[in-house]
Amino acid sequence: MTLQVLYFAWVRERIGLPRDQVETGAATVADLVEELRALAPRYDAAFADTSALRVALDQQLADFDAPLAGVREVAFFPPMTGG
Amino acid sequence: MTLQVLYFAWVRERIGLPRDQVETGAATVADLVEELRALAPRYDAAFADTSALRVALDQQLADFDAPLAGVREVAFFPPMTGG
């Protein structure tokens, strides 16, 4: 499947890109993270500690063990600091 | 001593006056209330149930057993409904 993968805040800065288009067979978010870490050291650094990250699937907050079936957009970002 | 006695809301309406000037030797608020009740039936009616009343001495909330020594202004009114 083809996924739009978005990065925000320091995740975006560390990776150096706001988004990637990824061709993947990853079953879960965690599987996708493993694939992304293998792309380049800057990805590896950004995803080194997923406890410091949040993920949204099709613009809904989700967990890292969530399945990717049917998902089109995945976003990674640090804990939110609105308000 | 001479006391300015003020009435508000339904206490004022029941007594029919917004204020009295009272010459009294009452030691406490409760003593003053007894004197006022003897003035006329409308006073008696207004003070029939002091649990439904509040009292302020010189513009500070007080209790019915508070002493009147040094006080110049006494106000009687129902529980407040501001806001």
Next chain:
Amino acid sequence: MAVRVQAKPFDTGAELAGFASGHKDVGAEVSFTGIVRDDTGGLRFMQIEHYPGMTEKAIAAIEAEAVTRWGLKDSLVIHRHGQLGPGEKIMMVATAAAHRAEAFAAAEFLMDYLKSRAPFWKKEVTADGEGWVAAKDEDEDALTRW
């Protein structure tokens, strides 16, 4: 810190425009506005009586305690008296603090104390007659949380 007890209307928006300006350490402002409701459609107006002299002192004391307890940078209380029609603004409070928790707590504290400890009394005048609004047990109970 300001307290105003007045018969004339006020505008919450205009009051907030100038509120707490010039404070670099204000991160949170909360306002509350109380409005005359007309649930039944029968209210002609609300008549608000107060105790001139004591009213201002009582509100200033409540406000001073809020400023101390929550480290407010600024605060404002406006309360009207006299005749107010449905939809008219009765009163407002505003609080300014560094953080939201303090601004919210102080505004709620001010409201709870204004309800039960500032000398105002409301009478409702309807098509069917008039009656003094009774104090609610829940308003008195609300004070225990502070």
Next chain:
Amino acid sequence: MAVRVQAKPFDTGAELAGFASGHKDVGAEVSFTGIVRDDTGGLRFMQIEHYPGMTEKAIAAIEAEAVTRWGLKDSLVIHRHGQLGPGEKIMMVATAAAHRAEAFAAAEFLMDYLKSRAPFWKKEVTADGEGWVAAKDEDEDALTRW
């Protein structure tokens, strides 16, 4: 109910002037305004990033829950993104309800959820450099009260 996510400034007072008008059953309006603080005097500006699309959906969902839980008659959320200098207003919420308890609770609920569940991220740019604002444990903990 309204949600606005925008780069341009807003005026809390002007927003409140038209808020919840025409509701005869509104007795209480609460507003919260968040402002860029400059505690140290060294802040040049705050840069606020967000996730277009998700932001609006997340706020609308939070707002819908507040409306249902507290029976709000009206609500408003405005949140800015982009570059904001010290003293500038970042965001505001407003709630309108029959009674004060509901209006206050709903406004605090909206703020707590906007802090930790709406996809905004703040970066502080000072004379000494820049850094992303870290989420606070107390903000996450605040959600447990709802």
